[in-house]
Amino acid sequence: MTAVYRSLSFWHDTVPGPLDPRPALPGDRDADVAIIGAGYTGLWTAYHLSLLDPSLRIVVLEREIAGFGASGRNGGWALGEYGISPMAFAAASSRDAALRQTRSLYDAVDDIGRVADAEDIDCHYAKGGWIDWARSPTQLERAKASVTARHELGLTEDEVRLLGPDEAKAFGNATGTIGGKFLSAVAAIHPSRLVRGLAEACERRGVVIHEGTACSGFEPSVVHTDRGNVRAEVVVRATEGYTRTLTGHRRVLAPIYSLMVATEPLSEKVWDEIGLAGRPTFSDARNMVIYGQRTADGRLAFGGRGAPYLFGSRIDAATERRRDVHDRIEETLRDLFPAIVDARITHRWGGVMGLPRDWTPSVAFDRSTGLAQGGGFVGDGVATAKLAGHTLAELITGTESERTDLPWVGHTSRNWEPEPLRYLGINGGLWMASSADRAEARTGRGSRRVDLLNRLLGR
Ligand SMILES: Cc1cc2nc3c(=O)[nH]c(=O)nc-3n(C[C@H](O)[C@H](O)[C@H](O)COP(=O)(O)OP(=O)(O)OC[C@H]3O[C@@H](n4cnc5c(N)ncnc54)[C@H](O)[C@@H]3O)c2cc1C
Numbered sequence: 001m002t003a004v005y006r007s008l009s010f011w012h013d014t015v016p017g018p019l020d021p022r023p024a025l026p027g028d029r030d031a032d033v034a035i036i037g038a039g040y041t042g043l044w045t046a047y048h049l050s051l052l053d054p055s056l057r058i059v060v061l062e063r064e065i066a067g068f069g070a071s072g073r074n075g076g077w078a079l080g081e082y083g084i085s086p087m088a089f090a091a092a093s094s095r096d097a098a099l100r101q102t103r104s105l106y107d108a109v110d111d112i113g114r115v116a117d118a119e120d121i122d123c124h125y126a127k128g129g130w131i132d133w134a135r136s137p138t139q140l141e142r143a144k145a146s147v148t149a150r151h152e153l154g155l156t157e158d159e160v161r162l163l164g165p166d167e168a169k170a171f172g173n174a175t176g177t178i179g180g181k182f183l184s185a186v187a188a189i190h191p192s193r194l195v196r197g198l199a200e201a202c203e204r205r206g207v208v209i210h211e212g213t214a215c216s217g218f219e220p221s222v223v224h225t226d227r228g229n230v231r232a233e234v235v236v237r238a239t240e241g242y243t244r245t246l247t248g249h250r251r252v253l254a255p256i257y258s259l260m261v262a263t264e265p266l267s268e269k270v271w272d273e274i275g276l277a278g279r280p281t282f283s284d285a286r287n288m289v290i291y292g293q294r295t296a297d298g299r300l301a302f303g304g305r306g307a308p309y310l311f312g313s314r315i316d317a318a319t320e321r322r323r324d325v326h327d328r329i330e331e332t333l334r335d336l337f338p339a340i341v342d343a344r345i346t347h348r349w350g351g352v353m354g355l356p357r358d359w360t361p362s363v364a365f366d367r368s369t370g371l372a373q374g375g376g377f378v379g380d381g382v383a384t385a386k387l388a389g390h391t392l393a394e395l396i397t398g399t400e401s402e403r404t405d406l407p408w409v410g411h412t413s414r415n416w417e418p419e420p421l422r423y424l425g426i427n428g429g430l431w432m433a434s435s436a437d438r439a440e441a442r443t444g445r446g447s448r449r450v451d452l453l454n455r456l457l458g459r
Helices: 002-006 040-052 088-093 093-117 137-153 165-171 191-204 239-247 268-274 323-336 382-397 419-442 450-457
Strands: 030-037 058-061 078-079 130-134 162-163 178-184 184-189 209-210 216-220 222-227 228-237 255-261 281-282 289-295 300-304 345-355 362-366 370-373
Touching: 002 255, 002 268, 030 040, 040 191, 040 370, 040 382, 058 228, 078 382, 088 093, 088 137, 093 137, 093 184, 093 191, 093 281, 130 137, 130 165, 130 209, 137 162, 137 268, 162 165, 165 178, 184 222, 191 209, 239 255, 239 345, 255 323, 255 419, 289 323, 300 323, 323 345, 362 382, 370 382
Parallel strands: 030 058, 030 228, 058 209, 130 281, 228 370
Antiparallel strands: 078 184, 130 178, 162 178, 216 222, 222 228, 255 300, 255 345, 281 289, 289 300, 362 370
């Protein structure tokens, strides 16, 4: 079993300790809080609940092992941005609320480092920020607009700033760089070390984690699993890209794929050419998201979107490893850094993220039913799940804080359309993003397709 789980990602392949499943739920049991899903969202919720009220009986139910999902496979950016922009939050609430929402996430990025230290989780945390290179005039325009809008909202130059070509290249030597954007509140981490360490920290505080336990559905005060029922006053759904597996939840979050590769450890000579000292996370400002980090053991871990959404929200291991998409990602990486020309790619993997209909992440707790949920993070869930878990724990224990009245608390996205509309809409959007990038590369001008896409999605 361990070998199967190790093969899920470079991160699981290099995490210390066994990956054997913890004991499954032994039959019916009672708890105060039952949490479905042992990724960052479920485990941060359990962790903060155990701090706020050590007397609570908290049970986490996980179909596979802790970190099986996106939390053990991601790009390792603990990122101070959501799937929607701070300006979109302001449009839906107010300028002040959007700034509080944004800065709460910046705090969560720092908090991950603090908890990792306190709990002795060696997750290779390095707060080097995010360099988003502009590698064409269109990308530079996009970076400028993004920084200007954030400054107009009230974010400071220390938090986000535009870079000239020399400054942008000083972070890392990507080809064709003519400028860039830099966001300070971003740390690189080793995702599996964080999620596995967090599971152990929860257990040290009395949380019980049952792995190999598949939940089929839930209702107020009870979770149904293949191993028995858990009766609990509070039930938390923390299943993100896999939410469709729960009865009645097929259209809540669409599973969207993101795929990654990792190189072998690179020589000092190659690193001298590439840079990235201080381990900033990196991307460029194209429409189809790409993301990378320099790992603590001297590799490049790099990913991108572009694999298709599958009809009926199907989740499929073969799509997580599509050769054509991995080839494209590898090609993009070699285009960014020609210095890696001879470097071997040692790992290829992928996973699913949860896409809400309006792209807006949320946390919610309804005291009258005892039902809670956190998710819809798309590709920005590492730090967001930390904030979500902290907030959910406060909502559940009735602890008021600067987090419990943020705009995303209680937000609900409407369900996705039934098929085939969902399939056509999501894959149409993916096609528009990649064809806009091709058009931009060809013509050197921005593409209207992206504006159209955003309008269609209601963003
Ligand atoms: C390849 C990739 C790269 C990414 N890169 C980044 C990045 O660099 N930065 C960033 O911020 N975000 C990134 N993300 C997104 C981020 O990883 C996720 O948003 C985050 O990990 C979500 O955590 P979660 O706990 O909500 O969900 P998950 O980690 O997916 O956890 C859900 C858990 O629930 C379990 N589960 C599901 N259904 C059931 C059921 N019915 N019964 C029992 N258990 C169930 C699953 O097995 C899983 O372990 C990336 C995602 C992917 C796939």
